[in-house]
Amino acid sequence: MSPIHIALVGVGKIARDQHLPSIEKTPDFKLIAAASRHGTVDDIPNYKSIEDMLEAVPEIEAVSLCMPPQHRYEAAHKALSAGKHVFLEKPPGATLSEVEDLQALAAEKGLSLFASWHSRYAPAVEAAKTFLASTTMRSMKVIWKEDVRHWHPNQEWIWQAGGLGVFDPGINALSIVTHILPRPVFITKATLEFPENRDAPIAADIKFTDAAGLDLSAEFDWRQTGKQSWDIIAETDAGRMVLSEGGAKLSVDGTLKHDEPEQEYPMLYRRFAEIIKAGRSDVDIAPLRHVADAFMLGRRKFVDAFYD
Ligand code: NAP
Numbered sequence: 001m002s003p004i005h006i007a008l009v010g011v012g013k014i015a016r017d018q019h020l021p022s023i024e025k026t027p028d029f030k031l032i033a034a035a036s037r038h039g040t041v042d043d044i045p046n047y048k049s050i051e052d053m054l055e056a057v058p059e060i061e062a063v064s065l066c067m068p069p070q071h072r073y074e075a076a077h078k079a080l081s082a083g084k085h086v087f088l089e090k091p092p093g094a095t096l097s098e099v100e101d102l103q104a105l106a107a108e109k110g111l112s113l114f115a116s117w118h119s120r121y122a123p124a125v126e127a128a129k130t131f132l133a134s135t136t137m138r139s140m141k142v143i144w145k146e147d148v149r150h151w152h153p154n155q156e157w158i159w160q161a162g163g164l165g166v167f168d169p170g171i172n173a174l175s176i177v178t179h180i181l182p183r184p185v186f187i188t189k190a191t192l193e194f195p196e197n198r199d200a201p202i203a204a205d206i207k208f209t210d211a212a213g214l215d216l217s218a219e220f221d222w223r224q225t226g227k228q229s230w231d232i233i234a235e236t237d238a239g240r241m242v243l244s245e246g247g248a249k250l251s252v253d254g255t256l257k258h259d260e261p262e263q264e265y266p267m268l269y270r271r272f273a274e275i276i277k278a279g280r281s282d283v284d285i286a287p288l289r290h291v292a293d294a295f296m297l298g299r300r301k302f303v304d305a306f307y308d
Helices: 015-025 050-056 069-081 096-109 123-133 167-180 263-278 288-297
Strands: 004-009 029-035 063-064 087-089 113-116 138-145 186-195 203-209 217-223 229-238 241-244 249-251 255-259 297-301
Touching: 004 015, 004 050, 015 063, 015 123, 015 167, 015 263, 029 050, 029 263, 050 069, 063 069, 069 087, 087 096, 087 263, 096 113, 096 288, 113 263, 123 167, 123 229, 123 241, 123 249, 138 167, 138 249, 167 217, 167 229, 167 288, 186 288, 203 288
Parallel strands: 004 029, 004 063, 063 087, 087 113, 138 217, 186 297
Antiparallel strands: 138 229, 186 203, 203 217, 229 241, 241 249, 249 255
């Protein structure tokens, strides 16, 4: 089968670090154009806007949208309206309703919409899900603490309303948690810390439970210098499970059970090709719903101003 002609929109950090090399490696896709106000991709036609690109290159069959979430809906709507399959970077949008709107449009047009959650494809995530399904869990603690100055230098959008602040990495943890837990959970309490000069939180402390009274907590913090933590720790009847390094490694009672090289973005593109071929969409909004709930229920605390 000939490769699906794909275009990239929003040529920034994640497009360069992951999308370009992953598309290159995936025989299912051929990159034929890009649209970005400033960024460009070598050896293909580049356009300043998605409208110009869609008009000039009718052979495009699918687009990957890599711009900040506040601007994703408009581009996705244009692409779906023009008959293209759409890959949404995470988070899939700035609100739940706009993602549902895109889902309905994709269904109406018979196109595939993919709300990608790259962390779900981290190497040890499926093994963690299988382990948790085989035992009884008493509690789970999520610790997602990183240095925003290192990972998001000068990214203004991330601090603006809709940019999610510390939930930009935190939603990766939530995408794993919602995938590996045997039952759905819901937030009971949250505290969000906002720098006094920003519209998005720098830290969040969240408590969840489920119908059976599970004790689940999450600590997200962007002020972590030194060792970075992307860990999920579960106390279970079969021992202490630690899913560490953002889902890369799994250990139980200190014994390493799973440690393989990561392939998150190549796997996302394989999944996108799979749903296009199957004529379906893959849109799970559970991680974004928890973020919305945290904003709805959470206490606000104002902390020191943040400057890059
Ligand atoms: P980024 O480098 O700041 O932004 C991506 C590109 O989007 C920018 O270079 C810019 O290109 C375009 N853009 C910025 N503002 C725009 C606007 N107002 N309208 C249209 N386009 C705009 O951010 P990123 O780190 O790549 O993140 C983009 C998305 O990927 C986010 O949703 C993020 O959560 C997700 N993501 C990022 C990472 C990571 O490690 N950085 C990892 C996984 C997922 P032009 O100026 O050329 O238009």
